[in-house]
Amino acid sequence: MRYTAASQPTQDPLLKLLDRYVTRQTLVPSLLALAVVSFAGMANELRERIGRLPVEYLTAGDVAQLAALFLPTLVAYVVPVTFLFGIMLGFGRLSQQNELIAMTTAGVSLRRVVAPVIALGLALSLACFVVQDRVQPWAVKRVHEMVFLRLPLRVTVDALTPGVMHEFRGWRVYHAGVDPASGRLQSLKVLQPESGGRATIYHAREAEVAAVPGGTALRLIDGHVILPEQDGRIGRMTFSSQLLPLPAFSGAAPPTGWWAEPLEGLLEVERDLTERVAMGASVRERDQLRRVRQEISDRLALALASLAVGCVAAPLGARARGGGRSFTFSAGLAVALVYYLLWMSLQPRTLTALPEVVLRGMAANLVMATTGLWLTWRLDRA
Numbered sequence: 001m002r003y004t005a006a007s008q009p010t011q012d013p014l015l016k017l018l019d020r021y022v023t024r025q026t027l028v029p030s031l032l033a034l035a036v037v038s039f040a041g042m043a044n045e046l047r048e049r050i051g052r053l054p055v056e057y058l059t060a061g062d063v064a065q066l067a068a069l070f071l072p073t074l075v076a077y078v079v080p081v082t083f084l085f086g087i088m089l090g091f092g093r094l095s096q097q098n099e100l101i102a103m104t105t106a107g108v109s110l111r112r113v114v115a116p117v118i119a120l121g122l123a124l125s126l127a128c129f130v131v132q133d134r135v136q137p138w139a140v141k142r143v144h145e146m147v148f149l150r151l152p153l154r155v156t157v158d159a160l161t162p163g164v165m166h167e168f169r170g171w172r173v174y175h176a177g178v179d180p181a182s183g184r185l186q187s188l189k190v191l192q193p194e195s196g197g198r199a200t201i202y203h204a205r206e207a208e209v210a211a212v213p214g215g216t217a218l219r220l221i222d223g224h225v226i227l228p229e230q231d232g233r234i235g236r237m238t239f240s241s242q243l244l245p246l247p248a249f250s251g252a253a254p255p256t257g258w259w260a261e262p263l264e265g266l267l268e269v270e271r272d273l274t275e276r277v278a279m280g281a282s283v284r285e286r287d288q289l290r291r292v293r294q295e296i297s298d299r300l301a302l303a304l305a306s307l308a309v310g311c312v313a314a315p316l317g318a319r320a321r322g323g324g325r326s327f328t329f330s331a332g333l334a335v336a337l338v339y340y341l342l343w344m345s346l347q348p349r350t351l352t353a354l355p356e357v358v359l360r361g362m363a364a365n366l367v368m369a370t371t372g373l374w375l376t377w378r379l380d381r382a
Helices: 013-050 060-096 099-105 110-153 263-278 283-303 305-318 321-345 354-381
Strands: 166-168 171-174 185-193 199-212 215-226 236-245
Touching: 013 060, 013 110, 060 099, 060 110, 060 283, 060 305, 060 321, 099 110, 110 283, 110 305, 110 354, 185 215, 199 236, 263 283, 283 305, 283 354, 305 321, 305 354, 321 354
Parallel strands: none
Antiparallel strands: 166 171, 171 185, 185 199, 199 215, 215 236
């Protein structure tokens, strides 16, 4: 007997099984692509953020924590792309192995086949919005706290690379290396700047970091001090042992701003800036208002990108028939390119009202969703 979706109740166990199968065929390549692209993105973020810091005091746990914190910042950009190619690769395999033909021969309409994929796109869009709006601001703040405060606080003189002059909390520091037996720094030189362009210079045969009340200090062993010039004379003092207190850490405060706010906070910032602009704000504040409105638009548009590309990619993949993976991969590239061009070209370059900015940001999603609905309607007519 011919099996038709129209003649069966919507909760038919066979249809549920088909939904799970099609979803799995789409989700597995999507997750694999997500892992690869996310790894590359996190590696790039790590290189840019901590490239300026010495790696000697970074642990594997630090790197893993930073990588995990970078992941929410990539979700809105990575998930739609990987989902798109997961759909195209999944349907390419179904087409290449004639499984789509088998499904339609059994009486299951192609519209019914693509339905769980579009539903998965909706679920991913909702998840992306939550991650982008709630998790991402928290993650960005934690990253800045680690990079600008927690990690630099670990830097001590003995963590500096030997053989190189370093900038250390306002000092210039050099040492030749660390003696493996005693753990002491060898041939230490410290230039301690003072007012008027003068400086005190310390030379020590050996030195070690020591705890002192209120902080830490360098215990200098067997050396001399060159004092700043006074009355045309340069002073010089020798010592067998001397404590040199290390300067307190005065790193830059972690950057904060509207970009680390959830959507609710962004809307409050937008309202405040709108009032300032209405009263004659500076060019800088007008530009900031433009960027805040664009950020609001991007938060909404990118969150819905998974649903939009799912709407158009699923029927395209289902129409592959004999085209197989070559057709679906080419179609996926075309969809990604069209979406990117629409999204970028419609972004306003001047200060524009918030509703118009949001509408422009949503235009790519609307075009994709409308095209996808039309292709889905035409699926079983082709």
